[in-house]
Amino acid sequence: MTQQLTAQVNLTEDELLEGARRVGELAESQAHQAEENASVSREVVDLMKEVGITKMMIPENQGGPGTSLKTFVKVLRTVSNYNVSAAWLSFLYPLHNMLPAYLPQEGQDKVYKDGGLIADIFAAVGTAERVEGGYRVSGKWNFVSGVNHADWVGVGVKFEDESGKSKVILPIIPIEQLEVVVNWDTFGLRGSGSNQVNADNVFVSDEMIFDVDKAVETRRPHEENYEKDYPLYHVPLFPAFYFGFPVMAVGAAERMIEEFKNATEKRVRLMDGVRESESPRSQRVIAEITTEFKVAEALLDKYMTLLEDYEKNGCETPNSEFFALRTKIIKNTVDIGTRILLTLGGGALYKGGPIELFYRDLMSLATHKTSLYEDAVAAYGQDLFGFDSNVRG
Secondary structure, three states: OOOOOOOOOOHHHHHHHHHHHHHHHHHHHHHHHHHOOOOHHHHHHHHHHOOHHHOOOOOOOOOOOOOHHHHHHHHHHHHHOOOHHHHHHHHHHHHHHHHHOOOOOOHHHHHHHOOOOOEEEEEEEEEEEEOEEEEEEEEEEEEEEOOHHHOOOEEEEEOOEEEEEEEEEEEEEEHHHHHEEEEOOOOOOHHHEEEEEEEEEEEEEEHEEEEEEHHHHOOOOOOOOOOOOOOOOOOOHHHHOHHHHHHHHHHHHHHHHHHHHHHHOOOOOOOOEEHHHHHHHHHHHHHHHHHHHHHHHHHHHHHHHHHHHHOOOOOOOHHHHHHHHHHHHHHHHHHHHHHHHHHHHHHOOOOOHHHHHHHHHHHHHHHOOOHHHHHHHHHHHHHHOOOOOOOOO
């Protein structure tokens, strides 16, 4: 386990953004290695720790820096300009620091004083048996991003309580009590190292149980004496938990547009000898993808505003609206990437080139279950017509 947090971490936005640039540049320089290994390197993760990215969402009363969600967005977008897999972990490692903030004080102290990295998987495919002082947990979970470098893993479990009501909990388990199965061999986001974990009758004490249903319902921790200004206590759980996905998509699309512009300014087509930057074809393309990018940026700003103003607006923004906005942003960026690839042609297909790598990662991001556009618009349409979509965010 890593060194304990013993003092307040002081990190300004400028320091975090400079750190994000360093992490992004290192990850980009090692992109080929991460593709081969299906994981970013320990060096990249250690740099995330060194510059404070992994500590951003630790509550101030546990030594955290008091980072705002808007600063988090800027940091994440910066890393994603360089490498989406590194951005994926730059989002999830600090985000997962919200989980202990909902535990009883003993559990909070255990995780935060240890200072280790947390991975999780919310899919409630595990089983739990209630025993004295806690639960016996078993199961097999795929897609556990960042588990290769994690010290703790939260795993989704569904069970019936004493009244027969179905509940979802997330036991947080030390990595040494789990089996990690290396099975991450995918089209994109290869550096995220999203491998499988298995648990076999692992005991998890009550203070290490994240009560998902309660966190959704109350948005507050167990303790009455909690940090009132912690931003994640004042927003709906899952829309807040997913905000980084459209941020990464915007950052990736921004870099793809930059690469398209650079490639096009130098390009002369053999078919007519015209420099592409002087051709109405590419002028039209860059104008349209830039406009679509600005739409995605505006929707992202809308999403974050709705998130931050959730309680001020009477907690009335439906989860399906967050879902629809988020997936529309991601769909726009995928459309931008596809337009770029089809305009540049075969030269953009070579493996390891920035267009090819960013496009694969962007497409993979869009396949995440929280990014599926058709699911989102179906749910939003239900709510708009007065039906309950029952989506979680």
